[in-house]
Amino acid sequence: MVKNNDIFILSELIGEKIHPITYELLGKGRELANKLNTCLSSIILGYNIKELAKELIYYGSDKVYVYDHPLLKNLDILLYKHNIVKLILEEKPSIFLIGATPFGRSLGPRIAAALNTGLTADCIDLDIDEEGNLIQIRPAFSGNIIAYIKTSTRPQMCTIRYKTMKPAIKDIKRNGEIINKNVEILNNKNIEILEIIKAKEINISDADVIVSAGRGLKKPEDFSMIKELADLLGGMVGASRPLVDEGWISKEHQVGFSGNTVKPKLYIACGISGSPQHLFGMRDSEIIIAINIDPSAPIFRIANYGIIGDMYKIIPRLIEEIKRRLKSKNERNN
């Protein structure tokens, strides 16, 4: 089906802004396009999005296909799919990247099935082999193994896990082509969005500091200690899967393969031994501090700093000491 060797990415909106996953898709897409010496195109669907199309060029697109229509304001899955599939059949790209967000995970499989092509879920890296085929790298079995996957059909489609790739850098001197496409409307009454409610904003993936607790935490009330430390450091509370499964804290706080992937400046792991499934979600943090009573805990293998000891003894002292320091700093400043 290859007409050209182009790479396509699907941009995603969050409210009226571009979802940051899009910049990661553009970063990786640009790298692959350079390797293959080909063109990078973006697709954007929404309402009143003409200005955003320019942004996609500044962030590395050579071409942007724009679908601007009031009915595209929200994710109408069948309408989005119809227009995207039509474009892919016309332009026949070789690679098509989509974010592994709820949006991409719901829409991507429909597009792939309609095109009768393969779709690799949740990739954490991509590469090109000697023949110019896409190598898709993804964890499987809850992060216990890493699989390398190739696709024999075209386009080679995959979804990309948020916060695993380097975002593109903005360059307002970049030029590109904006192509306004005619939106085809369906007379489909099978599905209707009745209401859209903004969800609670707990996006741990965007936090600079995360203080996380694991099985070392003895009871749910003790999260107050973790929260106090996180608040003092301007951070958010994280948790490993067992605590979420127990219902001690909501899923938005879960770090790990089946939760969120995080890359904060500082990650403090309290009483977390470091299962592959947890390490998968936080190993790319800039600085990792681990507090654990067991010196053989795998978390120490990836931590930058370690404290072997009881978190119940260390954290309260730590909170005390930070408060003291902050207080004396404030007094100095006054």
Next chain:
Amino acid sequence: MNDGLNLIVLIKQVPEIDKVKFDIEKGRIDRSSAKGVINPFDLNAIEAAVQIKEKIGGNIIAISMGPPQAISSLREAISRGVDKAILLSDNKFAGADTLATSYTLACAIKKIGKFDIIFCGEKTIDGDTGQVGAEVAEHLNIPHASYVSKIIEYNKENIIVLSEMGSYNYIIKLKFPCLISVTKDINVPRLPTFKDLMKARKAEIEIWDSNYLSDIADINKFGIEGSPTRVIKISMPKEEIGKCKIFKGEIDEIVSALVKELGVILKLW
């Protein structure tokens, strides 16, 4: 015939994730290392269907694709309230990726004929793709809703659900026939009673092979032949070792060294 809803649940048998071992050289999992269980998310899909049946009446069929051992999981589905179970099992189905799997399941559903709602779990714990549900919906040309954490209301023509799409939750009305993939938050699956288990032991599980579907299917789209994606190798996640600086000494020394370090990292003092 009943005049309630015709419900279908898609389930998969998966190895118990905490026990399974991997054969890195052969690039696959060692299925003998752990026993097969129903994918945990699919238990919520079964429970969602059973709750609707209890309220409005109807009939539930569970479908699974897999080796003959998967019969035990279909039996468990019956013990949890499913009326009839079908196993799609054939060497021709083996090695299927999500495209071939969803195609095969869609063919079986077409073979069943009339249905109102298909339920599935948001993903499986072994494949971890979460793609099969939406792909089945596409093959059947029906609407779907993903990440459904709540069923708001339903009647004999449509259903209204809460779909959690990250920063926004959508309240969506779907007309039958449709597909719904559910999260773990949607319900708490009940445990089967002793009586249910006894009934399930005696239940007949239908086994459908590729021939049985050949009148409506393109058999070249089954299994490994119909799968465009191929795993070329697997590896274990890399582990960096030995860069960790351990703070030692009395607790006061440790805390003071750590706070000093925190100050540097976060530019606090």
